[in-house]
Amino acid sequence: AQSVSQHNHHVILSEAASLELGCNYSYGGTVNLFWYVQYPGQHLQLLLKYFSGDPLVKGIKGFEAEFIKSKFSFNLRKPSVQWSDTAEYFCAVTGDDKIIFGKGTRLHILP
Amino acid sequence: DAGVIQSPRHEVTEMGQEVTLRCKPISGHNSLFWYRQTMMRGLELLIYFNNNVPIDDSGMPEDRFSAKMPNASFSTLKIQPSEPRDSAVYFCASSLMGGGISYEQYFGPGTRLTVT
Numbered sequence: 212a213q214s215v216s217q218h219n220h221h222v223i224l225s226e227a228a229s230l231e232l233g234c235n236y237s238y239g240g241t242v243n244l245f246w247y248v249q250y251p252g253q254h255l256q257l258l259l260k261y262f263s264g265d266p267l268v269k270g271i272k273g274f275e276a277e278f279i280k281s282k283f284s285f286n287l288r289k290p291s292v293q294w295s296d297t298a299e300y301f302c303a304v305t306g307d308d309k310i311i312f313g314k315g316t317r318l319h320i321l322p
Numbered sequence: 323d324a325g326v327i328q329s330p331r332h333e334v335t336e337m338g339q340e341v342t343l344r345c346k347p348i349s350g351h352n353s354l355f356w357y358r359q360t361m362m363r364g365l366e367l368l369i370y371f372n373n374n375v376p377i378d379d380s381g382m383p384e385d386r387f388s389a390k391m392p393n394a395s396f397s398t399l400k401i402q403p404s405e406p407r408d409s410a411v412y413f414c415a416s417s418l419m420g421g422g423i424s425y426e427q428y429f430g431p432g433t434r435l436t437v438t
Contacts, residue, residue: 245426254413254429255365262423301365305424308372310355314364 213238215304217313224292225321232287232316234276234302244285245303246276249315255301261285272296294322326430328414334436340402343433346395347416355427356389356399357413365413371397372419404437411435 218233236242246258259270266278276287285302297320302313327346335341347354355370369379371391379389386405391397401408411434415427 243424247427254431255415255427256429257426260426303427308377308419308424310367310370310424310427312365312367 215313230289242306328430343399345414351416353419355415
């Protein structure tokens with residue numbers, strides 16, 4: 212069965228720190244991978260996506276993610292976070308017309 | 323496009339009452355999703371439709387919940403009777419899906435439901 216695991220439920224960082232949020236999935240077929248962000252009080256918005264091609268994808272606001280097929284991972288990174296990055300981040304995987312979201316990681320940036 | 327439209331944005335009702343949440347997906351999208359989000363349980367997929375047909379309703383909590391999609395531009399999620407534990411934010415999302423590919427979902431602003 213498909214599954215998505217986000218290892219960190221809550222992350223606290225200071226401004227300018229580097230960020231890496233883990234996402235691992237379990238699925239045997241071809242997948243599409245997504246990261247969504249939910250700012251406080253708002254709805255989910257797409258941050259970036261991977262369908263095929265270059266496994267390093269760049270999204271909005273300086274975020275990037277790397278698809279490592281051998282590790283079934285799609286970790287989200289940002290070299291220097293800002294206070295405005297405080298939000299909840301969701302990894303999602305689709306395949307065979309199914310979509311599964313991870314449980315989310317709450318990121319809190321200290322000013 | 324105006325994006326995914328949900329109504330109402332806020333709903334306060336008493337236990338036992340019927341609640342109907344509405345969603346208008348983005349024009350041209352063929353898939354529609356209903357989610358529930360709470361602090362305790364996080365984001366849960368309740369049901370999704372493809373070409374107006376329910377594909378996966380395994381996330382619907384119980385028989386009190388029902389969802390319909392009578393046409394490509396409208397869907398409802400109904401709770402009857404409502405209970406305090408149904409209090410949550412309900413999101414609707416739409417996307418394109420086909421050929422084994424599911425494209426990104428676009429989420430509506432959500433309906434905050436409070437059942438007293």
